[in-house]
Amino acid sequence: MAGVVESREWHLTAYAPEGVPTSDHLKLRTVPLSLDVDSIPDHHLIVQNIFISVDPYQRTLMSGLEDGLYFPQTKLNEVVSATTIARVIGSKDSSYREGDIILNPFGPIAEYCVIPSALHLRKVDPASELPLQEYLSSLGLPGFAAWVGIEVLGDPKPGSNVFVSAAAGGVGMFAGQLAKLKGCRVIGSTGSDEKVKLIKEEFGYDDAFNYKTETDLDAVLSKYFPNGIDIYFDNVGGEMLEAVLNHVNTHARIPVCGMISQYKKIWTERQGVRNLLNMVGKEVRMEGFLVGSHLNRFGDFAKEMESYIKEGKISSKLKIYHGIESYLESLGSLFTSSNFGKVIIEVKK
Amino acid sequence: MAGVVESREWHLTAYAPEGVPTSDHLKLRTVPLSLDVDSIPDHHLIVQNIFISVDPYQRTLMSGLEDGLYFPQTKLNEVVSATTIARVIGSKDSSYREGDIILNPFGPIAEYCVIPSALHLRKVDPASELPLQEYLSSLGLPGFAAWVGIEVLGDPKPGSNVFVSAAAGGVGMFAGQLAKLKGCRVIGSTGSDEKVKLIKEEFGYDDAFNYKTETDLDAVLSKYFPNGIDIYFDNVGGEMLEAVLNHVNTHARIPVCGMISQYKKIWTERQGVRNLLNMVGKEVRMEGFLVGSHLNRFGDFAKEMESYIKEGKISSKLKIYHGIESYLESLGSLFTSSNFGKVIIEVKK
Structure with a gap:
């Protein structure tokens, strides 16, 4: 393939310390990109994005606040990044050929781009019977x-x-289903009655509740956990974490995947968790984690999850936005309880 | 030994939800106790306490607040409890003889008492060259x-x-010294300049500061930890924990032994920790613990610590109060930064 394409990409023009980023902060621009493989360095690929993953942590890279969050802030005027499924359309690495499909973590949110070939997480087996977008969701x-x-x-x-x-979000839906497969009793919380239904009927949780219509989280947890909580998979932090700490059993584990309730606020204005002392009396282990530190286990995970998906033991729900222009809207949807399941942009059919 | 002794003991007459317990809550009473071994059940011992350990957690059993703390609340009119070093003066268990010295966890704060023989943690070797009170401190x-x-x-x-x-307290002084013996760089905080001196000169910490005369904990931690914190041994919780979470390195560990700043307050009035989100980005593991869950390692600990003590590699500081009547004063001293090292009552020479 050769010639030049007009590629659209999202770049950051201003930081958004509060609220959800808008068109004041993120703008779409069109840049010309050469598809001539001779124009790129060795060990690089020209790729065309097919699917783009939209995740809550992305918002934390646009705040301009260096307050100990996940990754360094995106620089102003730089293209924002996401994990994508992409098709190789030019390769200067003998391990890749035109037409290969790759999972590309932290690549540019762009229609086309040039990336170092060392960065990809996996090549997708062309014989895979699973839909490509699952490599950004259940298998990603x-x-x-x-x-x-x-x-x-x-x-x-x-x-x-x-x-x-x-529990109806991109990670939560799988957390509960994996726990069910281990024989646990699983309860989920979410932000709408429609999602409560989804969690119970499609994801097979034992029960679920809408935290937005509950006035007393403590009473709700007493009702759903008469025997206390052994594992809390935390995606939200804040008030819910505090309520949970009043219901933990001895040696409870709290893996903290994210704290979406906390992303929009400057930390000194966040509501503090007042009952951490319970962690001592109940010997609770709370542990923040990033998947990047566990990549040595990715193979074990992929094998297990692929078999669950093929056997129909895990259900995956996707919310697909269309066209790269939908990034702003799809990102905002993560913070308004309006989406179901994993949010993905389909860049091009 | 036979006859009857007049034994003094401390009992709880009212709960103290706030502040430090006073003579309104704890009272000394005198009860007659038979020293006739035929008067006690099988597998019981009559013991005379020699040393009584005074520890911050004891205060949490006198609040009347069932808010998830360490152990069940002491019942009103019951004798309060502590770990003691005691001499067996009568035995209905063939493993114990009159004159044996035992470490008795959670026994009555009394001059004499009858206890089930199954409860003791260890018998002290009469050939030990170490002072008995160390079995409530470095070796306890x-x-x-x-x-x-x-x-x-x-x-x-x-x-x-x-x-x-x-870091000058009963647990903190050993935590830092053990870390030094592992080759770590160790900084301590405490509540008086005199204790700062003690920590540096006697316990060999690399440095120490007085948190009471510092107005900006964040700035202090920046000064003492230019390369961040890898391990925070937390004895205090609250504001200090929040400040630490702004200075943690990736994969930092926070073993939480206690949160003395939090014991005197009803939990909803405690200051919350607002920056737990940092635990995700830095993949921090925070873990509350009670020694009771680790007793299978007590032998390993005792062996290691005894050799450190004998080789002079660990320094132990004791603050000895005299007579069982000093319990109220000695307990209060834990909450006013007035004590150095481990607080112990010597009941009887």
Whole structure:
């Protein structure tokens, strides 16, 4: 393939310390990109993005606040990044050929781009019967995050009482299903009655509740956990974490995957968790984690999850936005309880 | 030995939800106790306490607040409990003889008492060259708590940056010294300039500061930890924990032994920790612990600590109060930064 394409990409024009980023902060621009393979350095690839993963942590890279969050802030005027499924359309690495499909973590949110070939996480087997977009969901980092939290850090036992917040979200939906497959009793929380239904009917949780219509989280947890909580898969932090700490059993585990309730606020304005002392009396282990530190287990995860998916034991729900222009809207949807399951942009059919 | 003694003991007459317990809550009473061994059940011992351990957690059993703390609340009119070093003066268990010295965890704070023989943690070797009171300090639960936090949960490496709060206290003094013996760089915080001196000169910490005369904990930690904190041995919770979470390195460990700043308050009035989100980005593991869950390692600990003490590699500081009547004063001293090292009552010479 040769010639030049007009490629659209999202870049950051201003930081958004508060609220959800808008068109004041993120703008789409069109840049020309050569598809001539001779124009790129050795060990690089020209790729065309097919699917782009939209995740809550991306918002934390646009705040301009260097307050100990996940990764360094995106620089102003730089293209924002995401994990994508991409097709190789030019290769200067003998391991890749035109037409290969790759999972590309932290690549540019662009229609086309040039990336170092060393960065990719895996090549997708062309013989795979699974839809490509599952490599950004059940078989990608969201599924892996759920697996690390439940299976590596959570130590689930048959009969363990497991609570998952943001249970209809991209990670939460798998966390609860993996815990169910280990024989646990699993309850989820989410932000709408429609999602409560989804969690119970499609993801097979034992029960679920809508935290937005509950006035007393403590009473809700007493109701759903008469025998206390053994594992809390935390996606939200804040008030819910505080409520959970009043219901933990001895030696409870709290893998913390994220704290979406906390991303929009400057830390000194966040509501503090006042009952951490309970962690001593109940000997609770709380552990923040990033999937990048567990990549040595990715193969184990992929094998297990692929068989669950093929056997129909895990259900995956996707919310697909269309066209790269939908990034702003799809990112915002993560913070308004309006999406179901994993949010993905389909860049091009 | 036979006859009847007049034994004094401390009992709880009212709960103290706030502040430090006073003579309104704890009263000394005198009860007659038969020393006739035929008067006690099988597998019981009559013991005379020699030393009584005074520890911060004891205060949490007198609040009347069932808020998830360490152990069940002491019942009104019951004798309060502590770990003691006691002499057996009558035995209905063939493993014990009159004159044996035992470490008796959670026994009555009394001059004499009858206890089930199954409860003791260890018999003290009469050939031991170490002073008996060390079995309540370096060789007892405080030393063991320091060892569990640093060596079992802390994973110390040569060069690790270690911070210990309440570093002149009964547990803190050993935590820092054990970390030093593992080749770590160790900084401590405490509540008086005199104790800062003690920590540096007697306990051999690399440096120490008085948190009471510092107005900006964040700035202090920046100064003492230019390369961040790898292990925080937490004895205090609250504001100091929040400040630490702004200075943690990736994969930092926070063994939480206690949160003395939090014991006097009803939990909803405690200051919350607002920056737990940092635990995700830095993949921090925070773990509350009680020594009772680690007793299978007590033998390993005792062997290691005894050799450190005999070789003069660990320094132990005791603050001795005299007579059982001093319990109220000695307990109060734990909450006013007025004591050095481990607080112990010598009941009888």
